[in-house]
Amino acid sequence: MYCNTCGNEINENAVVCPKCGCATGKSSSVVKQDAPNTGFAVLGFFFPLIGLILYLIWKTETPLKAKSAGKGALIGVIVSAAISLFYIILIGAFVGSMAGGYYY
Numbered sequence: 530m531y532c533n534t535c536g537n538e539i540n541e542n543a544v545v546c547p548k549c550g551c552a553t554g555k556s557s558s559v560v561k562q563d564a565p566n567t568g569f570a571v572l573g574f575f576f577p578l579i580g581l582i583l584y585l586i587w588k589t590e591t592p593l594k595a596k597s598a599g600k601g602a603l604i605g606v607i608v609s610a611a612i613s614l615f616y617i618i619l620i621g622a623f624v625g626s627m628a629g630g631y632y633y
């Protein structure tokens with residue numbers, strides 16, 4: 530591999546060029562492993578707590594991957610809240626009709 534700055538041949542594992550001292554891009558390729566991940570979004574959706582924990586662990590080093598898990602967790606929480614709200618209204622309506630029947 531060759532240095533992007535000075536063009537000298539350098540060790541392919543070198544993070545910094547020994548000739549000019551510039552970063553070789555090796556460290557930035559490690560950062561590039563960070564990408565949105567649908568798998569973790571789905572995991573976060575079904576297990577919002579795990580998604581939240583993964584978000585907190587990853588948010589500094591791999592923010593895109595963290596965002597996927599966090600977003601999945603958020604959607605999971607909203608959907609489960611909507612479902613429980615639906616059931617509360619349904620049960621409330623059922624109990625209300627029962628009570629109404631009792632009084633009449």
Ligand SMILES: [Zn+2]
Nearest residue numbers: 532535546549
């Ligand atoms: Zn160089």
